Amino acid sequence: MKRKMISTVLVGLMAAGMLAGCGGNTASSSTADKSNSVETGNTAVSSASGQSSSGKYAGETITMMVDTDTMSGNNAIQAVIDSAEKKFGFKVDLETRVGGSEGDNLMKTRLASGDMTDITLYNSGSLLNALNPSQYFVDLSDQDFVKTYDDTFKSTVTVDGKTYGVPLESTQAGAVLYNKKDYQELGLEVPKTWKDFVSNCQKLKDAGKTALIGTFGDSWTSQVLFLGDNYNVIASNPDFAKDFEEGNAKFATTKEATESFGKYSDIQDFYNEDYLSAKYADGIQMLGEGKGSQWIMLTQAIGQIETDYPDIVKDLGVFAIPGDSADSNGITVWYPSCFYINKNAKDVDACIDFMRYWCSSEGIALYNKNQAPHGPSCIKGIEFGDDVPDAIKVDMQKYFDDGNTIPALEFLTPVKGPNCPNICQEVASGQTTGEEAAAKYDEDCKNQAIQLGLNWK
Incomplete structure (x- = not known):
């Protein structure tokens, strides 16, 4: 019972942060397995345990930054990274930054200085709009996977007609x-x-x-x-x-x-x-x-x-x-935080392929296996397994299918x-x-x- 209480309190704290105005962080509560990362100050660097010596991008490294609130209690991110490393051959170096306004300021400073990771996790919606994304992030509008986005979700990662974000998780x-x-x-x-x-x-x-x-x-x-x-x-x-x-x-x-x-x-x-x-x-x-x-x-x-x-x-x-x-x-x-690809990434194509895998049916299934979804997917056509409650895959999904979401x-x-x-x-x-x-x-x-x-x- 004590373990249940601790887990529930952690979820409550995360939700409190979200409703305080982080505008898109829907990190949740499954138990984290931190054996795949090494803490170094304010960063966690992936051990790349799933990296393959072969693959389209063998020998390359992709740098990626997420906030500590999202990583807390979340082993799904590392699971998808490990799978992508095996599939493509690249290594992912994963950094974490503090959350809240301090983390926002850190990210904005690094963007302005040109010292940003290849991929970063940030808010969708109004806070993305205020960031002037065209200056920093790759326009993904023409990518095939963007065509699978739920229309309302797409509006939260689109600024001036250009789409930038890839959803971390479900709604x-x-x-x-x-x-x-x-x-x-x-x-x-x-x-x-x-x-x-x-x-x-x-x-x-x-x-x-x-x-x-x-x-x-x-x-x-x-x-x-x-x-x-x-x-x-x-x-x-x-x-x-x-x-x-x-x-x-x-x-x-x-x-x-x-x-x-x-x-x-x-x-x-x-x-x-x-x-x-x-x-x-x-x-x-x-x-x-x-x-x-x-x-x-x-x-x-x-x-x-x-x-x-x-x-x-x-x-x-x-x-x-x-x-x-x-x-x-x-x-x-409430839509999730999203990944954005740095215009100055060392290999933009590798990052795009990584993100395409992230929001593929295979990537989403792997993520959901390690982190229970809180709502329907941001991607059209994703079907949940029998382990997902009807409250989500039937009741909530109908609002999405009927276009009755804001x-x-x-x-x-x-x-x-x-x-x-x-x-x-x-x-x-x-x-x-x-x-x-x-x-x-x-x-x-x-x-x-x-x-x-x-x-x-």
């Missing part, structure tokens, strides 16, 4: 994880509107069940409802992200954006009694042991539940946070108020109304926009 979403048995017992249907969702919560409560799991003792978890509602905001206001970044749209004056905060008030009475103090690990336990019917959470939690409570994962389902209209029902997606707002704009968790906690606890929370968040974002040099007034 994940901010959605409702639910116990199918509880729904079946009460004859409930997956809700397509927020009104129906609240009605389901009431029926679950009336049946003596904990309708909603709240884990706001870990403040980052309080944001998932607000952030995961972005599909409904953008579906009704397609230009909201652009107008918001320009300072011309506000949460307090955009109906659907204000409602994202107001939803907390609608469901306040359905949580577990200790929802303000319970932690992420408690949520894993409650859903895993059948002590809570629904949890609004990142879908990476499914992997942790599968590890800790393998017998219940078949009974878990996922549905999108509903909006006002059943005709507009889709899911908010990225989380942080992929569309770099403006994210740092006090978002606190503001969400306040409205969730009844201290403020949705309207007050929206106005407060606008002011919080204004301060950050000014720091980013945006012309907000």
Whole structure:
């Protein structure tokens, strides 16, 4: 049980970092095997145990940099590297950098100085856009594997019509994880509107069940409802992200954006009694042991539940946070960090072949064998094996197949108020109304926009 708790805490810390605004790092929780790397200060250099003396690029070396947060608890990266080394004959020297703003600054300094590795892992979405990728990275638009990209994912690694990124891993979403048995017992249907969702919560409560799991003792978890509602905001206001970044749209004056905060008030009475103090690990336990019917959470939690409570994962389902209209029902997606090839790489062709292998069905299957996926692949046509829960390969996949996906707002704009968790906690606890929370968040974002040099007034 102690080992389970440690693993769950690590996942929670990684997710907290992601929701704090790293805009694309979806590193997860499988146990790392660090026997293939040697720590040297802030770097980890691959031992190239899988390198072949033959192959198209025999004798060549590719340098590659990832952040420590991604490498922590992740042996899938090394597994794919080892396989690629055997296939192509090159050696991969793998460095790690610190995460967060310190790591970002280090990477930007190395890019500017021309001292960057051949391949680097960085964010997709708005932070990539701000990096001016055409100056540093190889345009992959004409590569055959780019044609297999999911359209929405492709938009997060495309700037000014040029596509640069290769996905590290699968997607994940901010959605409702639910116990199918509880729904079946009460004859409930997956809700397509927020009104129906609240009605389901009431029926679950009336049946003596904990309708909603709240884990706001870990403040980052309080944001998932607000952030995961972005599909409904953008579906009704397609230009909201652009107008918001320009300072011309506000949460307090955009109906659907204000409602994202107001939803907390609608469901306040359905949580577990200790929802303000319970932690992420408690949520894993409650859903895993059948002590809570629904949890609004990142879908990476499914992997942790599968590890800790393998017998219940078949009974878990996922549905999108509903909006006002059943005709507009889709899911908010967090896309992974991506690999980018340095324009000044020693052998660009070798790097491209490596990346082509990474996002091939063989490479993805090997990665997923070592690291459970949190959602559908960024690559079209990838089929999951029997070991992947239906919550991912059936429930979530349908939203992707139907084209009903929109990225989380942080992929569309770099403006994210740092006090978002606190503001969400306040409205969730009844201290403020949705309207007050929206106005407060606008002011919080204004301060950050000014720091980013945006012309907000």
